[in-house]
Amino acid sequence: MKTAVIVIFLLITAKAHAQTTIVEGKVTDGKESLPGVTVYTDEKNATGTDADGNYKLELPQGKATIHARSLGYAEVIKEVVLSGATFRYDIVMTPLSTQLSSVVVSAGKFEQKLEEVTVSMNTIKPGAIEQFSDNSIESAITNVTGINVNDGQANIRGGSGFSYGAGSRVLVLVDDMPMLSADANDVKWSFLPIENMEQIEIIKGASSALYGSSAMNGVINFRTGYAKSEPVTHITQYTGIYDSPARREIKWWGKNTQMMTGANMFHARKIGNWDIVIGGHYLLDEGFREGETEKRARANLNIRYRFKKVEGLSAGVNLNYMETFGGLFIIWNDDTTGAYIPSGGMNDSTTTLSIYHTKRFNVDPFITYVGKKGFSAKWRSRFFRTANFNNTDQQAFADLLYSEVQLQQHVEKLNLTVTGGGVISDGGVISDLYGSRKTYNKAIYAQVDKKFFNRLNISAGGRYEQFRFRYNKPESKPVFRAGANLRLHKATYIRASIGQGYRFPSIAEKYVKTRVGSIVIYPNDSVHSETGWTAEIGIRQLFSMGKRVSGYVDASVFRSEYKDMLEFAFGQYGDLFNDPLFGLGFKSVNIGNTRIDGMEYELGLQIAVLKNLNINIGGGYTYIDPQMSDFDSLKASTGTVSYNFLKYRYRNMFKGYAGVDYGRFSFALNCRYNSFMENIDKVFNELIPGIKQYRSEHDKGDWVYDANISYKITDYLTASVISRNLFNHEYMGIPSQVEAPRMWLFQVNLKL
Template sequence: MKWFRWIGIIFLFGCSSIFAGNGNETENKTIGVISGRVTEENSGAPLAYANVAVAGTILGAVSDAEGFFKIIKVPQGIYTIVATYIGYEKKALDNVKVKTGETTHIEVRLAVSEITSEEIVVSATRKETTANLAPASVGVITAEEMQKKNISTFDQAIESAPSVQLTRSSGSNVQAVSIRGSSEVAGAGVGNRVLLLIDGRPALSPESGGALWNLVPTNSIERIEVVKGAYSSLYGSSAMGGVINVITKNPSPVAVTRIHTEDGFYEKAPGWTGYDAYNAFNTIEVAHSRRVGNLSYLIEAGHRHNDGHRQNTEFDMINLYGKTAYHFANNKNLQLAMNYNHVANDYPATWLSFLQPYHVAPAKLDNRQKRSEFSTDLYYYSIPTSELKYSSRFYYYTNNSEYTFWKDSSRMGNERIRQTSINNHRIGNVTQFDYYMSERHYMISGMEMQLDFVDARPANTLYGKHTAYNVAAYSQDEIKLSDRLTTTFGLRYDYNKIVDGYGEGNFSPKVSTVYEIQKDWSVRALVAQAFRNPSIAERYIKYEQGGNLHFHQNPNLKSEKLYASFEVGTKFKITDFTSYDISLFWNEYKNMIAYIADTAVAYQGYYKVVNLNRARMRGVEASIHVFYKQYLNASAGYTLLDARDISKDAGTRDVGYTSGNHDLPYKAKHSFNFNIDAGYEPVSLNLNGRYNSAIREVSIYPGSEPDAFFVLNGKLSVEFVPKCSVYIAVQNITNTQYEEIERYRMPGRSYMIGWSIQF
């Protein structure tokens, strides 16, 4: 079996380098301990959750609620200790001596910083690095930023990130998430080319290759990392356009309880629409965390109800999340996390007409869907020496979707089947070794395995029962060629197999370089290849109810290829209070999956799913960040995207052919976003907005292309007492009437009032 041999070669190559330098038994006999406390320089107050690291090693610790920390298994020697904390200046303590069998005590005093600290990211390299030195464009959205913006659902959290474009049919249905134009919309979320990770594990649905984006619980998020570009070399299939990694919160070392409630309503639709319903919504979230001895835990629960802003958009959502961690001695840690999400909602439908965008056809009014998902993962990591880290994550994911059509038989529509259901299960493991070979050489090597089970009923209409597996190995070598120049080489091999069906292997190489011209100015370059395996739905779909479309199955559908991806960029500061990020990208795709009419039986509504299209997506991305102490934090981003169909027969099947329009469907050429946080205790104000230019090409309803739109949101908060605040917020302040996908009107102006408390 050739695929097994390739996986073994890559994995063993990485591991051999790791274990080759891990045979020094003397080191275990010549170790000591570094302990101390992190405090604020002026007040002397302890700083909890500060990061303390031993430079030149993989060792480190996080301070507890009283600021104390302990780093064990430190080899005898002289070190530099580096401490970082958000909002404070980084501190380095030189010449810290460690002696065998002894504890070295240090005091770390951090000064408040007038400028924003460097963001630390893990998704771009599968290890911690500063965003300034990441080999790709990386955006970070923190829990604090989400709170200031009044984020309710996950799609709202990522919609303002530069180069991220969402297409939604309702508040509970995300059709597609695209980075730099990568994803399709016509498949209603099937075959997404952006990979969703939760704490580093894949969170895509096995049958569709898409994600239930709106079900990600926002209350449990610590931060979101948006990595743009081809990243199959680390993460495998679907990481063609980029990776969105959700980093969840860890349990608190002290008892903490948080409560948040919100109520709101939509302004009535314009009178000319004929829709005059009053629709409201509400949210309640509760969380509790604490530590008892070596065991810590976090429990969160949330409920959202929304009447919907137009017909067939009502939903009711429940989120439950829990995480527990046990801290062993000797740099070992075990974590168990569980998440359950459920949403019951109206099945979204297109508008009744251009003059009635808030109404749907009467036959669609009682169509419903229920979706639920459950995931759990067990994560273990160990740092046996100052150079080696081992981690392994076992995970299980399942989701269930039920669709009911024309429940009222008097409203029977064009759907020929009354009820369908899809059940998915996925089990997997990701195991990784990190080896800090020297201050100039860092290597990781890992293996990933997945097993998927899909059961879509009725089998003669949907996909039936299928089993698939994917096995992969990857290795990455980061070499610091000089104090300023770092080069990274990465390679991954995946083998994907439908049991009793088609199998295919894919190599994903990557080479990147980062050159630090000076402390606050770096340039980067990335060259890579990526791929996406076809989903079960794309291979075996037989009938699509919404459009009454029939499909000829294509079990031998091949993977899509991003065969050439290039990016060059730079990050720099002109002053201490401004930072800039500019990048140019060029992506060449082939074997892109397309839905085409079967000319032999086209009059009967038959279609085929084939590897057909070639595409080119290129553009420029620029962002600016302005900050001043705790009073102002502002950012803005702009993306210019040129997304073209460059297939041999490009344009012959689209509406723009006669005018030479070869634009790919649903791609906005210009997009802009901004965010402003301003505050002077106890008052804070947020303004944020986004602009998308008009869509020139669609594939579902030609002639109904969405126009350009600009949406502005605002929130005013007052913290009357510490950790207790009230707020008012307005979404879509200008009451813009717009669509992200044709014939699905998005919400107009809405008003919210809420409060939160922590004790």
Template sequence: MSRQSTICSFLFLVLVFLLFSGDGYSLSKSEADASLYQVLTNADNLTFAGQISDENGDPLSGVNIYIERTRQGVASTTDGSFRFMADVLNTDVLIVSMVGFESRRFLISEIRDRSETLQIVLTQITAVSDEVFVTASRISQLTGTVPVSFRSIDAMEISSRNLSKLDESLRYVPGLTISENQVSVRGSTGFSYGTGSRVLLLVDGSPLMGPDQNDIRFTAIPMSQIQRVEIIKGPGSALYGSGALGGVINLITKPIDSDSEIAIRTFVGIHEPTTNSIWKRHWEEAGDVRFFGGAEFSYSDVVNSRLGLRFNGIYLGDQGYLENSRGYSVQGYLKLDYKVSDAVQIDIQTVLRHHRHQIFLYWNGKNDPLRYGRIALGNFSANGKSYTMGQQATLLPTLRHVVNDQFYYHIRGRAYGIQSQPLFSDGSKQPKEKQIKGLRYGAETEFTWLPGVANSSLIFGGTADAIATDAEIYIGTDNERLRNQPEYAVFAQIETMPVDRIRVSGGLRYDAYHIDTQDIASKLSPKLNVSAQLTPNLLLRTSYGQGFRVPAISERFVNSSDYLPLEPNMDLRPEESTGYEIGARYTTSFRRSLRLTFDVVGFQNDYKNLIEPKFQQQIIAFQFLNLTQASIKGFESTIDGSEVSGKYNFTFGYTFLDHEDVNSNKPLSYRSDHQFIAGGSLSLFKHFQVGVDYQYLSEPEKVDTDFSIFIQDASESNDKHVVDLRVSSKLDQLFFRNNENGNVTVTLKVMNLLNYYYIERPAYMARPRTYEISVQVRL
């Protein structure tokens, strides 16, 4: 029997166990709100009912209440109440447990004769984080129970760093690397000019990838409107389908607060001019001070008992630090929440964006890296600059219906359209035939059942999506410019605790893709996670999962000689990955004031049919080819610490990769063996906060030399040492001591403090030292 068949059989057995084990049930909220009592119904059958709260008297929902011997029980409802019937013996024990709180045990012989409601208070364990994480299992979990490698960036961190784009926050995540517009998780991606991302971007659980290039747009949602960024490290296709080959990034947007709020932020900065005399000699503007900046307005309010809204408008402008790198963008964001009833809620998010950018593609050599390159090779000539104007529109509606305390479902829609208009150097439009138009649209239905037995859940559903593009650049060997790619999928996931402290999660997803409405590519993706909560502070975990990625339209059909000679490849096959990991997470406290979390994990990811751009001598052009069967092994360790009152925090992360092209027994291109990240922040004198971050990436062992055929010194690379510094102060607190809110915040940032010159991706110099000052006012 194959490994895949064995896993499928196991998951089926888990499903059967979940559906037919236990007979606990939970009453609706209206019934739970009635006067609760404990009644002796017969010698062996009791009705257990009561109320659960924390030390502050606040009700706790999702607490597991069950009989230890039989596992019969329920989870507490949103108001902390519970009620269930069970056959018991006098020697049985009633367990009340929730991760992050100390469990309580009650002997049946001691409580069976009580006539009053059980009033149970749980004490929180200081050392365990009580943050919520959704992406790992499509359901809310406390971070202390997540069975896979993950990272979360909360709104406080986003605000303290004063970030405007998503990629700026991802640079501080251990195990992630950013190469201009491309994200790699633990070496999953080398370099392919941003097309065909192996990391999937979600917004509140809905995929949001470029329709033509299947790329991540870092401006998809304004950073000020994000509650947290959740990152899964490792294949996630069993839950989210194609694109989650290497990992998943989920942007959880902010809810609409009960109090109205207005926020205004403006910032300005400069790129430090180069001091390199050779570079300045080649480009006369290299010694000039070049500015960047922006302005942002946000508003949120609850209009009435049913309707709430969030609005954001932001302008970003940049003169760039390279020749031909100026640009600006204007973006509007709107989120509406409408409460149809207590059980039904509709959310609608929409984003409109207009941009106009000069794009620097590749340099003119290592001695002239600030100017774009010029190519003259035989009959082929081109240059490394582009100038475009474009629009993007996003619509993300979601309906949530809570049928009862045990069952609810989501219906999510999505539509993401782009239009790109190439421009001549003087800013005038190129012919209309050069336009690129693309649309990705679809819907998903997701059902969640919480049977209330052994902390179990069952999630299942289906999706239907389509991609359509219209562009001259995608005319393939079939001479068609219209491209379509319908996609369908069904998925299911089961999570349960077969024994105390052991959590098992298994899932399957079947995807089918029509390649340009002709051929069909399908994939069955399983996953299995097992975690053991050995102590309240120590979690052991192991996971297995598969991922895949269907080639992007730009990889399969691109046909252009504007910047490099590129030819289509209609025979590209989907990429596949299989990931394994085993890890441990330990949380503790030092003198009850310092929270510490230690995480260590070993992993292995095997890849098949990796798509890479390669130069083909017979056609004298680049093509995207299925070249590589690869293996990436390694380990990762992180240490996070924070003072309970928020006075200081710190992070250390180290990732080691052992990567190999199985076919050639050589290292993979553009992967760094070592990554080290350190950072922290400290509150000083009550009114100032200082933060510092350090990033190190070792020089890649191997780079692809094919680009050097056309681009001078494209095979050059080096290591990366970058230090970022920031200082912020709440001015109104500083000058008006009686003001505790701190509504005016000033932040000074120095990025690349040491002004370390390094190559971010082939033939592209990373930004020099930059200075930025921002002012934010909340009303």
């Protein structure tokens, strides 16, 4: 009897093994192997590719549907019939390299197709940076529909005005973690490592439910990259010359030549289970405004180790360091010969020019675990230090400590993703401007994303956050968001979303006291947080005409409302007898409730005319109507218009691009239009020479064009001639800062 049982057991075991097949293969992009790709049939049968792109699955024999998914690549779905002991299936994935079909992470903290997210989003690829030799991200994001940058502050769909370098309603992230300084909550675009850029993802609208304070107006998430299977080296060198301005009388440099030169370097490789990325950048800019020079150098290092014994477990650290020397131009001397000369000239005793030296660095350790059954856990942290020195005895040292734990479960069978996490963040400042200050922040968040019938995506989430200044009572804010995306037809997607936002005031907004010429900025310890919400309805239509033409059209309408909006306002805040201008100046105040209605349209078109001739055309238009909800004549009296329109906004914006690739030649053209900035603080007309006259003569809006002509000398070497501000148009952003004249650049790009 015992022998019979053993025989039966062995037969059953043999039969069970005979009914499974080992599926193995390699995943590539056609050239390089791809590590970290998820290969699965369902949540019970899943794996990830190793460092060399290899995978292995044991599956039941018979019919099976194999999926392969990875960020930035189109999903591969293959039906196979399995029989025998082994089955070889090598997978080739296609990069999603265009705005037409991209994969994004920021909308829900997991991979989604751009057309399936519930909010309006844009992406920027590394090629857009290289094409126009942008030496910071600021230049690149100004070409995104609905976005402009005033004096370094990003403004999405009119959500922000001009804040004098303090506070931001757009949260800038690097690898999903905030990169705003602890003192002013501002971003220095030049600090972001453009040499190691995988993708920039931009969310338009309130996003505080996932990302917290400062995400009131949207999110810009800068994502760095890691090594692929083959070593990669990129080196870009560029040299430029500032052309003479259209008005020769404002050319202060006479017969001299004002130049700019810089370089970016990037190297990535795998060494065993180590992924290593090294990057560097330098810039020498003599400037077009007198005294506003810049010398900077940046170095960064990304290291990741993938553990052999625990599949899916990795740990590493990212580091970035930058040092900058330069001059900061604040106010012009006048609108005639002094438009590019600082107020007070270059005399040390009278000039408003600030000479600065800054140091910034961040250290980001992390641990990530990605399981086979859709579970992932991440711990991310950041230490971010800024040190600012200048010749006006206004030094500031600020530290930010950030730590986040995120857990996520994806259930493939249910098309369900659940994400949750917690954040602790502390900031500390020692400064002549603000004194010694500390902030404390902690939050928990959760979001659920569910797909129904392979057509309808539903997303809902919330966050509870507490914030306080040292010695002050804490403020707490619960916020929520919800959205839906419905695929009506094969390529027609309708989305709708509503999200709440909030922003706690920065240390600078509460405590700063400084002076620029005769203009004084006063502290306001009583200023409190602002809250709001954004709602949007949009439609995105993908289309193709044969095999040669493809594109998309996107349209949306939106509304944003803000309660107790924080902005700097002019008034009598100082001592009537002892302070300049009888105590008149600026300070951060809660100006009241505001509302911004608007609409936005985008078009992208790709045409394959011939085998080696391709054309890309596109652009977008944004209209906004930003108003005070509780408008009265007293509030209007501080501005340059008497009607209801928020300060420092553009009512109409247009961004366009065109590109032609023919063999080894390529040509690209970008254009952007901002309508006239209707409303600014009236005091600028009265205190700064020439502002009123200049604005009256330049009130038709501004068209600015950039162009690039490139030739691919070899498969590795490309040379380009670039023109920024191609038609040498003179225009002004914020009051008294006329922007750069035409610049000619020569660039060489080496890719090995």
